[in-house]
Each structure stands twice: as structure tokens, then as C-alpha cells.
Amino acid sequence: xxxxxxxxxxxxxxxxxxxxxxxxxxxxxxxxxxxxxxxxxxxxxxxxxxxxxxxxxxxxxxxxxxxxxxxxxxxxxxxxxxxxxxxxxxxxxxxxxxxxxxxxxxxxxxxxxxxxxxxxxxxxxxxxxxxxxxxxxxxxxxxxxxxxxxxxxxxxxxxxxxxxxxxxxxxxxxxxxxxxxxxx
Numbered sequence: 001x002x003x004x005x006x007x008x009x010x011x012x013x014x015x016x017x018x019x020x021x022x023x024x025x026x027x028x029x030x031x032x033x034x035x036x037x038x039x040x041x042x043x044x045x046x047x048x049x050x051x052x053x054x055x056x057x058x059x060x061x062x063x064x065x066x067x068x069x070x071x072x073x074x075x076x077x078x079x080x081x082x083x084x085x086x087x088x089x090x091x092x093x094x095x096x097x098x099x100x101x102x103x104x105x106x107x108x109x110x111x112x113x114x115x116x117x118x119x120x121x122x123x124x125x126x127x128x129x130x131x132x133x134x135x136x137x138x139x140x141x142x143x144x145x146x147x148x149x150x151x152x153x154x155x156x157x158x159x160x161x162x163x164x165x166x167x168x169x170x171x172x173x174x175x176x177x178x179x180x181x182x183x184x
Contacts, residue, residue, distance in 0.1 A: 027157045028053065028133050034118040036087075036103045041115075043130070047157050050081045050181040053134065055088045055122045057095035057147040058105045065148045066110035068169025072178065073114040079182050080155070083114040086130075088122040091147050095119060138162040150174065154181045 029043045029051065054069060073083045087102050089095040095102065099118050106112035120128040122144045127135075134151045135143055138159045145164060152161040152174075161177045168174075 028130060028137075028151065028153055028159065029157045030133075031129055033086075033120075033128075033130060036099045036116040036118055038099070038118065041117075046082060046084070046153075048080070048155055050076075050155060050160075050178060051153040052081070052083045052178070053130070053151040053153065054083060054085055055090075055131075055144055055147060055149055056085045056116075057088065057091065058097060058102060059094040060091070060147040062146070062148040062165050065169055066106060066112055070110060070112055070114065072169050072175075076178060076182065077114075081178060081182060085112070085114060085116040086122065086128075087116070087119040088147070089119060090121055090123050090144070094147060134159065152177055152181060155184060 029047050032040045032042050035041055052069070052072065054065075056066065057063065069083050069085070073081070085106070087095045087099075097105065102119065103116060106116060120131070122128065122131040123135075131144065135141060138151060140162065148165045150161075150163040150167065150169075151159055152163070154160040160181050161174075163171075163174050163177075
């Protein structure tokens with residue numbers, strides 16, 4: 001094979017890698033986040049699953065949704081579903097605790113066993129990259145309005161639905177969307 005052909009193949013491979021990396025940067029399931037225990041997790045490990053991403057808070061009127069989220073997780077986890085909880089203190093200072101305090105609260109009060117992550121910002125100038133992608137690419141796009149807003153990610157890594165705080169985990173609309181995403 002000539003050097004020109006080898007150079008052309010290498011250039012093409014480089015372009016393909018560049019485009020692949022660009023599309024991954026726009027996926028909610030890209031990048032690394034810290035768990036509530038401080039361990040780095042590549043969100044790409046959830047690719048191929050149906051994922052419900054929720055910004056949570058311990059002192060909110062919607063905090064009892066933890067029970068429903070845990071119920072969804074238990075019901076569908078063996079079918080490829082996972083809930084990812086992201087504590088945030090962006091609304092009414094309703095998540096003031098440390099990661100350790102949040103973990104203790106969630107495990108003792110609601111027996112949460114789905115993955116929980118370190119506290120982040122979900123709006124404003126300090127917004128985590130994950131939430132930047134979620135709020136810019138969801139339909140409808142826009143800032144998170146309150147605690148316990150939910151983003152459903154399909155097996156393909158794309159946003160399959162966005163559900164406001166008022167949509168409880170056992171709401172027929174949300175359950176139907178999860179079941180449809182799992183069936184794909």
C-alpha cells in the first residue's frame with residue numbers, strides 16, 4: 001500500500017473519531033460524575049439502559065417522591081432500567097446537607113438503593129455539564145423548574161421524555177414512557 005493511501009486512511013480515521021467524540025459530547029450519558037461516595041463514574045456505563053435522571057432534595061414538598069422512584073427502580077431494574085439521583089440545592093435551599101448527610105437521609109428515610117450522585121447545580125452559571133446537555137436538548141428545552149424534575153433517556157442515549165415535578169413516579173404518563181422505552 002502506498003504512503004498516500006495510508007495517510008488518507010489515517011486522516012479519515014481521525015475525522016471519524018473527531019465526529020464520534022463530538023456527538024458523544026451532546027449525549028446526556030457522556031462524561032464523568034462523582035457518586036455520593038466520591039467515586040468517579042463514567043455515565044457512558046449506563047448507555048443501552050433506560051435511565052431516569054432526577055434532581056432531588058431532602059427538604060422539599062416533593063421529597064416523598066423518593067419512595068416512588070425507589071419503587072420504579074425495583075420494578076424495572078431487571079429489565080434494564082435505572083434511576084440516577086442528583087441532589088441539588090438550587091431551589092429554596094432545600095438540599096443544604098453534605099453528601100454524607102444526604103446519603104444517610106435517603107437510605108434511612110426512603111431505603112434508596114438506586115445510584116445517587118454528589119450534590120451539583122442544575123441551573124445557573126455553575127450548572128453541571130450533564131444538566132446543560134439535558135436542558136438544552138430536551139423537548140421542551142429550558143431550565144429545570146424545581147426539585148424532582150425527571151429526564152427519561154432511552155437505550156439509544158437520547159432524551160425520550162421530560163417530566164416536571166408535578167408528575168409523580170407512579171403517574172401513568174411516566175410509567176407508560178418508561179415501559180415504551182424498555183420495549184424498544
